[in-house]
Amino acid sequence: MPSSSVISSLPWDSGRVISWFSCGAASAVATKKAIEKYGTVEIYYTDTGSEHEDNPRFLADCEKWFGQKITTLKSTEYADAMEVCERQRFLSSPNGAPCTGAMKKVPANGIWGLGDVEIFGYTAGERHRLIQWQADNEDRRIVCPLIELGISKPDCFDILAAVGIEIPAMYRLGFRNNNCIGCVKARDAIDYWKRVRKYFPAQFERVAKLEKELGYAINRVTRKGIKYDVPLYEIPPGDPKGADPKISCGLFCMSERDADEDADEQCNRSALNASMEAREKQS
Numbered sequence: 116m117p118s119s120s121v122i123s124s125l126p127w128d129s130g131r132v133i134s135w136f137s138c139g140a141a142s143a144v145a146t147k148k149a150i151e152k153y154g155t156v157e158i159y160y161t162d163t164g165s166e167h168e169d170n171p172r173f174l175a176d177c178e179k180w181f182g183q184k185i186t187t188l189k190s191t192e193y194a195d196a197m198e199v200c201e202r203q204r205f206l207s208s209p210n211g212a213p214c215t216g217a218m219k220k221v222p223a224n225g226i227w228g229l230g231d232v233e234i235f236g237y238t239a240g241e242r243h244r245l246i247q248w249q250a251d252n253e254d255r256r257i258v259c260p261l262i263e264l265g266i267s268k269p270d271c272f273d274i275l276a277a278v279g280i281e282i283p284a285m286y287r288l289g290f291r292n293n294n295c296i297g298c299v300k301a302r303d304a305i306d307y308w309k310r311v312r313k314y315f316p317a318q319f320e321r322v323a324k325l326e327k328e329l330g331y332a333i334n335r336v337t338r339k340g341i342k343y344d345v346p347l348y349e350i351p352p353g354d355p356k357g358a359d360p361k362i363s364c365g366l367f368c369m370s371e372r373d374a375d376e377d378a379d380e381q382c383n384r385s386a387l388n389a390s391m392e393a394r395e396k397q398s
Contacts, residue, residue, distance in 0.1 A: 129230030138170045139293045140271040142236030148260035149234040158185045163218040164195030165295035169284035188222035207299040306355035323347035
């Protein structure tokens with residue numbers, strides 16, 4: 116637990132600081148910064164069963180760096196993220212994916228309590244994600260040390276290198292994020308799926324098979340203003356050339372594109388409400 120001097124300085128009174136460690140570079144550095152700020156922090160990792168086999172190595176390295184143990188949480192109902200999609204017969208939508216709730220939110224619900232301080236690994240360039248998360252979770256207290264300190268994701272890689280911790284294997288293979296292999300939230304991201312197909316063909320096949328069974332396409336392309344479905348089985352051959360999308364898949368599951376769309380929608384709603392209020396005053 117954090118020291119009493121730290122607790123008394125917080126504007127809420129549960130007395131707990133929790134860090135949601137994801138085995139990503141950003142969450143690792145955010146956790147370390149939280150420990151430096153608050154003292155001992157409760158650290159939790161939700162194991163989806165679908166991440167790279169290198170993750171336990173990275174987790175162990177981080178435990179040594181933190182000087183603390185990380186508690187692993189896991190679903191008691193599903194073995195991995197794709198089993199959720201297969202049993203629920205649903206992959207993803209702009210509002211999220213069922214695997215996030217089953218594999219991350221449900222195991223974590225028994226941990227979080229009203230008034231706890233929660234540490235998230237949003238980086239300096241992701242303030243809009245923080246705003247969206249707070250808007251959707253008004254009863255929760257989130258602290259993002261990387262935003263407070265102006266630390267970017269490349270900075271996180273440098274910090275880990277400086278202390279002798281090798282970054283997770285997914286980054287070394289060219290993936291932007293160290294999340295589930297074949298993340299169904301990677302929508303409209305042909306090069307991401309080419310990368311999955313290249314390095315993890317069995318997982319690619321598993322997602323593609325379910326996609327075909329459901330008659331659904333994770334990816335679309337736009338030609339002359341019209342969007343066309345591109346099923347995984349129809350992705351052209353060849354290696355990936357572009358960057359992966361930015362995907363948040365912690366307790367809040369949303370791609371960068373979806374977050375931006377939601378932010379735009381909120382702005383449009385605000386503008387519409389303001390216009391309606393102005394008209395009511397005039398009348």
